[in-house]
Amino acid sequence: MHSAPAARTVHVGVGLPTGDPAALLTWARRAEAGPFRTIGLLDRVVYDNPEPLVALAVLAGATSRVRVQTEVLLAPLRDTALLAKQAATLDRMTGGRLVLGLGVGGRADDHRATGTDLHTRGRRLDRQLPLLRRLWAGEPYGDDVGPVGPAPARPGGPEILFGGFRPPALRRAARWGDGFLAAAPPSWAQDLFATVRRHWREYGRPGEPRIVAQVNVALGPDDVIDDARARMHAYYAFTGMADRMTAGLLTTPAAIRSALTAFGDLGADEVVCYCHGLDPDQVDRLADLL
Template sequence: MTKVGLGLPLDDIDALLTWAQHADAGPFSTLALADRIVYHNPEPLITLAAIAGATSRIRVQTEILLAPARETVLLAKQAATLDRISGGRFTLGMGVGIRPDDFEVTGFDHATRAARFDEQLATMRDIWSGDRIGPRTKGPELLFGAFRPAALRRAARFGDGVISAAPPDFTDHIYRSFEKFWNDNDRTGEPRLVAQVNTALESTKDEAARNICSYYGDYGPTVVERLVTTETHIRDAIQTFTDLGADEVILYCWSPNPTQIPYLADIIS
């Protein structure tokens, strides 16, 4: 059966532990948190560490972390620490990012971020398999936000799965391409396939739309058009991505109103 997680809202940091504790008591599998540098969102690794400490069951996940905008060794140490302190409940979802301002403020080159990401992944794997930099861990589960062939090849080489926030038809292309690259790399086992669906109750739709447009900028109206807001549409979205092979669907909530939690819980129960 497909698991269903929640994407945490970004615009009310004071509400996040309440969200986490209610979600931990319900049927949800994962709490995911997006990343930006030049934005008012909370830093995801620190926030998810606090959430891991306030919960006992639910997994925590970055979705997705801008790895090339961060120093590699420290990122590896932070991820290993969160993996250990959460009792193995941490999934590190990563991608290269697209916004130049997130790189300008951290001093890393936006133009070479993909090559830097390849180097980072090799370095982090070395750190997690060695004894010099702890805490000791095999490393967290790695998921990648990817849709271009080069990114999907990278994900199949280094990762455990892929996250898609695209519409179903393009998600199908992403999943099938990733599975091919997975097999081309002689990977064993089955890769994890995760989908993100932007969600809001009808009563929170306007607030969610404003927050989406704030986060995505010019691309925001397109994302708002795909926002699912009714029980029927939410169920249909989960089933659609399940039919494409998704192991987990993350219902990403863009309004901080916590009344969405029991409503969504009832839908998926």
């Protein structure tokens, strides 16, 4: 029987709010100056959020150390060759700091706006993955179509993490990815982590998958917490579980420290603390509790 890796001190990242794109430079610079490893950004199309690859490119230019991570980029909404080129460009220009979190999403309006089929999004992603890997390896796109450059900084392409909860997502993380991105509390995440690790061994992958967890946080006065709850509720309204999601918002240093410890006990490598509220002082408050 395989057990989870031993508890470890986890790295911590900052998930950026989507409500004020112009303020994200402030967030990124504060994260760069703090003890954080990663800055992350969500993806949607039919929503008032910045496009993540464009936004992270700007933020990468304002930083030199922190990783820039999509959480998660909805790959089936995008043309595969163009996505390969954009990701390779960002990875190359940041010296390998891009972490490409990928998922399928689930909003019908995003698919209508991009002319893609909601019902075949998982199959489309499964077709995209080998092509992305081939293009990043410098191979031709296909018959009578040459390679798509530039070469990424990281051999084989940027690090890929897969987000999701269903069995196909967990298998993708083990087969095609470098690891798993879990937006779930420790009580749910334990089984998800174990399943990804089991599939990893079944596919004969060496070592262990990188495991990154995500928690929703709000630190500050009541107005900061209220702002975070309202924005979180609006973002997740389409799921029908917005109340359940906002109920899990961590709003005290003790609760956040407890989550970090719990994920460390499960063998997670990193926890991204996602801030939906717009107050950038939350970065400093998070740094203080670490």
